Amino acid sequence: MKKTILAVSILSLIGVCAYINNVASAEKNEEITAQNISPCETCLQLIRDPQERTNQLGNPLYLLEVYLDGQIIYTLEAVSGRAYSQQRNRNIAGTEAPLPDGEYRISQRIQRGSMREVGETFIPVYPLFQTGRRDLGIHYDPSFNQNNGEDGTSGCIGLTNKADRNLINRFVQNYHPQELIVKIE
Numbered sequence: 001m002k003k004t005i006l007a008v009s010i011l012s013l014i015g016v017c018a019y020i021n022n023v024a025s026a027e028k029n030e031e032i033t034a035q036n037i038s039p040c041e042t043c044l045q046l047i048r049d050p051q052e053r054t055n056q057l058g059n060p061l062y063l064l065e066v067y068l069d070g071q072i073i074y075t076l077e078a079v080s081g082r083a084y085s086q087q088r089n090r091n092i093a094g095t096e097a098p099l100p101d102g103e104y105r106i107s108q109r110i111q112r113g114s115m116r117e118v119g120e121t122f123i124p125v126y127p128l129f130q131t132g133r134r135d136l137g138i139h140y141d142p143s144f145n146q147n148n149g150e151d152g153t154s155g156c157i158g159l160t161n162k163a164d165r166n167l168i169n170r171f172v173q174n175y176h177p178q179e180l181i182v183k184i185e
Contacts, residue, residue, distance in 0.1 A: 038070040043179040044106065044138075044168075046078065046099075046157055055160075056145050058083040059152045062098075062184055064138075064159070066171055074171075076164045079141055080184065082152035090185070091131045096154045099136050102129045104180040106138075110169055113139060117150055119162075121169055125180050138180075140165035 039045050045065040053061045059079050066074040080098035081088075088097035107124040114122070119140035127133065133155060141158030143150035152158060159165045171177070 038067055038072070039181050040067055040177075040179055041070050042175050042177045043067050043181060044177055045181040045183065046080070047183050049077075054083070055079065055151070057147060057151045060086060061160075062157075064157060064168075066168070067177075068171075068175060074167060076167070077160045078164075079144065079152045079158045079160065081155055085152075090155075091133060093132045093134065096152075098184055099125075099133060099155050099157070099182055100127070100129075100131055101182050101185045102127060102131075104128060104136070104182065106172065106177050106180050108172065108176055110172060117141075117143060117153075118156075119165065121165065123168065123172055125157075138168060 045067065047063050047065065049061045049063050055061060059082060062078050062080055064076045064078045065072050066076070082096050085096040086098060088095040090097045090100035104125040104127050107126070109124075111122045111124065113119045118137075119142050121139065123138040125136050125138065127136070136156055138157045139153075139159065140162055141151070141153060141160060143152075144158065144160045145151060159168065
């Protein structure tokens, strides 16, 4: 009888230890999950490059994260503003500063570029907050890394190559993201 009680006690102790381990693992997994929360289900997010890289002309590179079903599926290099306009007021029109931090609505209509420096297509974005900025969007920067006085943008998100521009155009057409989140200040 003593052996049976001892065996049951040992099995109970093993069960309690396994339960404690499972609870600890679940808590650890909850912490990991909490750290990897995406900003949205399907959206775009522009953030600072953690490595603070610049292009050859000193224009800061930003990262445009593309989210689908809450997961980053692409991270693309982009510019916003010009090397010399990074510290200007981002809420005043005409400064050529990067677009201000905040949430924007993404147009579902891709437009033809209206000038050479916008490239062939333009995806308008509309701030969901008060700002003096308008006519902002996402487009290819045809002067990226070119010493022609046009490297960068007047505040839009400028993609650094046509392949990325085509990828974003397809993403907007196929998945209809509604939101752009900007966190670069």
